[in-house]
Amino acid sequence: MRILVTGANGLVGKKITRQLLSGGKHEVYATSLKKLQIPGAVTFTSNLLNADINFMVDETHPDVIIHCAALSSPDACEVDRFACKRLNVDLTARIAMACNDYGVQLILMSTDFVFDGLKGQYAEEDRANPICYYGMSKAEAEQVVASMSAPWAIARTSLVFGYEQRLSRSNIVLRVAENLIKGNPFRVAFDQIRTPTLAEDLARGIEAIATNRATGIFHLAGSEIISVADLAARTAEVFGLNPELLLPVSTEMLTEPARRPLNTSLCCHKAIEQLGYSPKGLTEALRLVYSQMKLDGYNP
Numbered sequence: 001m002r003i004l005v006t007g008a009n010g011l012v013g014k015k016i017t018r019q020l021l022s023g024g025k026h027e028v029y030a031t032s033l034k035k036l037q038i039p040g041a042v043t044f045t046s047n048l049l050n051a052d053i054n055f056m057v058d059e060t061h062p063d064v065i066i067h068c069a070a071l072s073s074p075d076a077c078e079v080d081r082f083a084c085k086r087l088n089v090d091l092t093a094r095i096a097m098a099c100n101d102y103g104v105q106l107i108l109m110s111t112d113f114v115f116d117g118l119k120g121q122y123a124e125e126d127r128a129n130p131i132c133y134y135g136m137s138k139a140e141a142e143q144v145v146a147s148m149s150a151p152w153a154i155a156r157t158s159l160v161f162g163y164e165q166r167l168s169r170s171n172i173v174l175r176v177a178e179n180l181i182k183g184n185p186f187r188v189a190f191d192q193i194r195t196p197t198l199a200e201d202l203a204r205g206i207e208a209i210a211t212n213r214a215t216g217i218f219h220l221a222g223s224e225i226i227s228v229a230d231l232a233a234r235t236a237e238v239f240g241l242n243p244e245l246l247l248p249v250s251t252e253m254l255t256e257p258a259r260r261p262l263n264t265s266l267c268c269h270k271a272i273e274q275l276g277y278s279p280k281g282l283t284e285a286l287r288l289v290y291s292q293m294k295l296d297g298y299n300p
């Protein structure tokens with residue numbers, strides 16, 4: 001298959017690109033805002049906000065576009081709603097239109113933050129009811145994609161973690177490691193419940209959506225439902241770091257710009273049954289990240 005990945009400098013886009021290349025079966029085009037190098041992929045930089053999307057699709061002729069580019073920080077979205085809408089909603093709409101024009105399947109990366117977090121263990125058919133602007137923008141992008149004439153899929157995921165060099169944005173496991181290695185205290189919410197997702201597991205799930213030409217909404221998350229504070233403690237345990245530096249606090253005490261939904265754990269039964277999705281156990285996933293970091297001589 002010929003596949004175009006947007007946002008390939010981010011953790012999710014990079015792992016997806018690597019996964020697609022690993023079997024040697026796909027021709028992969030990867031794009032990002034800043035310069036990017038992924039051996040085996042045809043990479044190019046482009047500010048998609050100004051790019052001619054039809055031209056990009058015409059030049060690359062993809063069978064599938066995996067759209068990861070986004071303003072993915074909930075706080076950044078809350079602070080700059082205009083930028084958030086432009087990137088998360090308007091750009092998605094332009095890519096969806098180009099996919100309609102060329103009959104290309106679109107896979108949109110979406111989030112557990114489309115839910116209000118009051119219920120937990122959300123299934124694909126549960127009603128979206130976002131409580132922060134990032135979640136709202138993603139829910140709106142989902143609606144745009146769900147009304148496409150070309151085939152589409154939406155993959156919602158939750159608290160993705162993993163290791164790559166020079167990431168444009170860090171993630172919870174790397175932040176815990178970085179702070180604890182430096183001996184810094186690190187505050188973590190005990191009341192935010194998630195299904196933390198190893199980026200490699202997510203990437204395999206996305207490849208399965210693409211190669212099966214699967215359509216509709218899929219939840220691709222981790223196998224364990226756990227609080228962010230307990231995830232941090234498990235990270236400290238697996239990485240051999242001092243757990244006493246972790247300071248469990250309530251979400252209210254974190255006073256972040258964007259409201260955080262409390263329990264956004266995702267239920268992945270549909271992906272397990274239809275795509276053969278099989279996320280690793282959390283401890284095994286953290287051990288994998290730790291081994292990648294050690295191999296790379298990680299030094300925060």
Ligand SMILES: NC(=O)c1ccc[n+]([C@@H]2O[C@H](COP(=O)([O-])OP(=O)(O)OC[C@H]3O[C@@H](n4cnc5c(N)ncnc54)[C@H](OP(=O)(O)O)[C@@H]3O)[C@@H](O)[C@H]2O)c1
Binds near residue numbers: 008033046067110112
């Ligand atoms: N990470 C999570 O926990 C999580 C959870 C749920 C859903 N998701 C979704 O998964 C997707 C990927 O997440 P991520 O964590 O990998 O995000 P990320 O690290 O923030 O990466 C976003 C990517 O978008 C690119 N980008 C931003 N503005 C652009 C522009 N104007 N033109 C072209 N590219 C632009 C960035 O390029 P540069 O790096 O070159 O600047 C970067 O590669 C997002 O849609 C996010 O909403 C993520």
